[in-house]
Amino acid sequence: MFEPIILQEYLNKLLLLVLEAEEADLKATLWSIPETTEKLCLFTNDSQVKALYITKSKKDTNDGSYNYTISHTITYHLNDIALISITKHNDKLDPYYLIQSQIQFLNLPGPAISEYVSTSMNSHEEAIYSCIHYSVAPYFDAYVANNDYNEINKNMMIIKFKNIEIPLIYLNIHxxxxxxxxxxxxxxxxxxxxxxxxxxxxxxxxxxxxxxxxxxxxxxxxxxxxxxxxxxxxxxxxxxxxxxxxxxxxxxxxxxxxxxxxxxxxxxxxxxxxxxxxxxxxxxxxxxxxxxxxxxxxKDFPIEELLSAPDVTKIKEALCAIFAHYNKKMRITQYPIKKTLALVEAISHGLNDILIKVLGDFCLMYMEYKDFEKVMSDVEDVFKTWDVIIREFTNVARDVMHKHSDKFVQIKIDPVHDKLQERIEFIRNFRKQHEQLYQTIVNTMIKIKDAIKIEDDVVQQQESITINKIDFLEEINVAYKSVKDINVLDISVNDTEIWMKAEFTYNECVSRYNALFVKPKIRSAIQKYQNELIDKVKNDISKLYNKFSQQYYKSGANYMAQLRDLPTISGFMIWAHQIEIQLHIYMKRIEDVLGKD
Structure with missing residues (x-):
């Protein structure tokens, strides 16, 4: 245990120099209060107390003496002349090391400083600016200039998530x-x-x-x-x-x-x-x-690479590095299998958070579609990588459990990022359909204009008036604006409801174009694109039929169900239901092209 009297002696010398304190004032105010010793003791030996603040303030007596107070929090008073902030490098002070190597202090002016010192500093804002601009910022810049930025970012992330949960024990000596x-x-x-x-x-x-x-x-x-x-x-x-x-x-x-x-x-x-x-x-x-x-x-667990990954590619590389380490060390460690499964789910939580952070910087709904699709393709690779390494991890975990003759534990991983993955796939499909609609209308407008030119003057005039009444592209853009500013990566209940309302507004706006597709003149103009869309849906349905014909027992869904220990009949029902849902989606696409009639 660090004796508070040692800190008191050190602070007494410090205050005499830094605050130009008088020994008599310190004894009469700061050191005469019983609470001072208690606060010093908490600072030196309590990991929850991170700082001490010693304030010098003027007295109302105007006899040339000053008040000195000590606290664990900063308070603002107009009579304050100066403040010293004292922080410690570790949770507790170590009696076996010099005190000056374990603490640092910062001298800050108070609002009453101008009455005692000739200074041009007129506000706290100027004091804060001076401290940050001429002390903290140059120190940080010098540090960054001599170190790798990515390494600094990684270390910052470690500090952010680091929890010191182990108390340091100092055995009292008689x-x-x-x-x-x-x-x-x-x-x-x-x-x-x-x-x-x-x-x-x-x-x-x-x-x-x-x-x-x-x-x-x-x-x-x-x-x-x-x-x-x-x-x-x-x-x-x-x-x-x-x-x-x-x-x-x-x-x-x-x-x-x-x-x-x-x-x-x-x-x-x-x-x-x-x-x-x-x-x-x-x-x-x-x-x-x-x-x-x-x-x-x-030891040497490469989790920092995931937490500080600057882009999607680095996230994928970090996952591969983590599970390469995991699968290698799991065979020789005594870390329990049950804890191991929970730790993998915690890795999934980290993957979820870093994906939200990295993708949030892109403004997905504002990106050009080509760039958006490139990012989505990279994200899809990340999710595929996760599926592959989890299958390998599952096999290793089962081998280890059998080798150590441990009590049977169900090897089942519930990834935290599953909902985010579903949302990303949904948004990708949404933007794909919107882009198809947009490009179809752009190309169709050209065909319509060409078709109108060959009509007689009366028909041409009537159709021109009808077409000009509707600015197709403008309406599509207005519809898209209803979903453009929503945080699509937020999967909370509240934001999901906001998205559903915006999507409903979008669908209401674009649904009117289904009626245009069946008008004779417009229909003939878009016949080419209609056939292309129908052919694409036919191919998709054909692939779905082949998937159904292969039977459930030969499908990847059966393998994943076994990994998650789902009963065979349950896995089959889920698989069949997914095929049914996909078929309904394809039929809806045909309806969008041809109309309900």
């Missing part, structure tokens, strides 16, 4: 034990360095025994820590086990320190075997072995 260690001057301290009278002192021995019990309690908190990989991100699970191994190693180093060894030797000499035996059987060795076996999988 002052007499500490003095004995210092007296030994680097040699191994033995009970000879302890006063003989103390070796028989019941109060002293009971205090040591109480310390050992508190050590056991604190160490067991770390040993018994675990987590469910289905809660949170993949990188949080990875960091948890890596951090736990580090924490256990630090505990082991403390246990092997002279202070702990001497304490246990004294208790053993006094025949307090209950405390020493309990401490020896705490289970640290077994915990370290278990975590080490888990970390065969966690």
């Amino acid at each position: 002052p007499i034990i500490q003095k004995a260690i210092e007296k030994a001057k680097g040699r191994r301290a033995t009970i000879e360095y302890i006063d003989l009278a103390l070796l028989g002192d019941i109060a002293f021995l009971n205090k040591l025994q109480s310390d050992v019990k508190s050590w056991i309690k604190e160490i067991k908190k770390v040993i018994q820590l675990s987590r469910d990989p289905s809660n949170g991100m993949t990188i949080q699970e990875i960091n948890f086990w890596l951090n736990k191994e580090t924490a256990l190693e630090k505990i082991k180093n403390q246990i092997n320190s002279d202070q702990i060894v001497l304490t246990l030797n004294i208790l053993g000499h006094a025949q307090h075997f209950h405390a020493t035996t309990s401490f020896a059987n705490i289970g640290l060795k077994e915990a370290k072995e278990q975590v080490h076996k888990y970390n065969v999988l966690m």
Whole structure:
């Protein structure tokens, strides 16, 4: 445990220099308040307290003295002259390292600074601008200039998702034990360095025994820590086990320190075997072995490549790298199969999030159709890659389970990104149909104009008036605007309802063109395109018929149903229903071309 008095002494020297504080003012205000010690203790030893703020403010007495206050939050007062922000590099301060290497501070002006110092700074905005523009920004620019940007982005993503869930344990040492260690001057301290009278002192021995019990309690908190990989991100699970191994190693180093060894030797000499035996059987060795076996999988896990992928191609490469590592390490790690399945679903969650992030930068509904289709093709490759590597992973997982004779676990993955995949496929099909409609009308307008030119003057005039009344392309564009500004990647219930309403508006607007297709003059003009559309639908129906003729048992759907452990009859019914739905879609396309009649 880091003693707050050490931090107090350091801050006292710092404030004298940075805030030009007077020793008397600090003693009369800051150090005389009991809450100050409590706040210092929380800052040094509580991982939840990240910062300290010390404020210098003017008094109403105008006697030349100042108030100094300390807090874990910043408050704004007109009497504030200056503020020092103090942050720590780690969750807790380590008593074995210099304090100046573990904290950093920032000096900020208060609103009352202009009354005491000659300055042109007139506002907090100027102070903030100066701090960021002349300190933080140049520091960041210099760092970026000497490092790879993608590597920086990856590290930033790690920090974003990093959860420090393992508390750092510092075992309290009795002052007499500490003095004995210092007296030994680097040699191994033995009970000879302890006063003989103390070796028989019941109060002293009971205090040591109480310390050992508190050590056991604190160490067991770390040993018994675990987590469910289905809660949170993949990188949080990875960091948890890596951090736990580090924490256990630090505990082991403390246990092997002279202070702990001497304490246990004294208790053993006094025949307090209950405390020493309990401490020896705490289970640290077994915990370290278990975590080490888990970390065969966690070490060098390339999840950062997925979280920081800048484009769809990199996402695909990251998935391949992740499961190449996974399938290799899974054969030699002791990480449980049940946790492994949850971790794969967490990877799917990460895939879902990074796809939304990357695709969100494209503005999918605004893209030129050619560029849109290129992106969609790349995304389709990502989903196909996922299906392939999951099949391979499933086979490896089953082999590992049989090899280790583990209790049977159903190998079933429920990908989080399934709904996003369905939405992307739907949007791709929607834009494809819209583009076909748009291009059909563009090409048909040319044919219509050519057909009108060969009519007599009266018919030509009537048809021209009819055609000119409708700006076909403008109406199609207006219809498309109803869906253009919707976040199509948001699959929440609320945004799905918004999309459905917009799609209904779009369909209402474009449905009128079905009637145009059956008018004699227009129909003759679009006959060529009509035949092409019908031929395409016929080919699609033919492919669907061949798929149905091959029977369910020879289909890829049967294989996927087995992977997901679906009953055969259920898989068959789902397969048949999907074919029926697809057939209805093709029939609807014919209806759109020929009309309901």
